[in-house]
Amino acid sequence: AQKVTQAQTEISVVEKEDVTLDCVYETRDTTYYLFWYKQPPSGELVFLIRRNSFDEQNEISGRYSWNFQKSTSSFNFTITASQVVDSAVYFCALGSNYQLIWGAGTKLIIKP
């Protein structure tokens, strides 16, 4: 069975702190994709990153970075020097056979 677990339901930090959102997945497929999406209070799901199963290179984009480790089936997301505008619900998703399996989401609250 395919599954995505985001164990952190809600995280609250003070602005400028670093924060890591955890994502653990389960799949028997050898080829798959992993995604992170951001859903701010406005409600639109915004695509952040996609990683292919054969590409374990970590990625950095500005204050965002992603750590993909197949050995632990994890695809964690770190925000460095968080800002109030980062407040949102973040979803991790597993893509395989044209389907997306979604985690339950982590609500991130950045306090000024």
Place this chain on the structure above:
Amino acid sequence: EAGVVQSPRYKIIEKKQPVAFWCNPISGHNTLYWYLQNLGQGPELLIRYENEEAVDDSQLPKDRFSAERLKGVDSTLKIQPAELGDSAVYLCASSSRWGGDTDTQYFGPGTRLTVL
């Protein structure tokens, strides 16, 4: 490039009334998805289209929900009659089968449905 367009953004209806949602995907995207999202949860797939063909409608409650994508571009999702439990956000997404961005789904702003 324009993103996925959905209308209306908000809809309030009374139970047993019909309602329809419209979606226009990103230009050139042949795959279109309709999702339902309840508060505090991730999206749940209702139906997936490849061009004009519904290739996965296993989660669509066919007794009251219907969808169409007649020309393989824009799509309409209909509920008739609506029930109280249908109150949710209805999301449309699209993706391309070609290029390095294959199968990455891009979402529209959603339609928030309230059934009274």
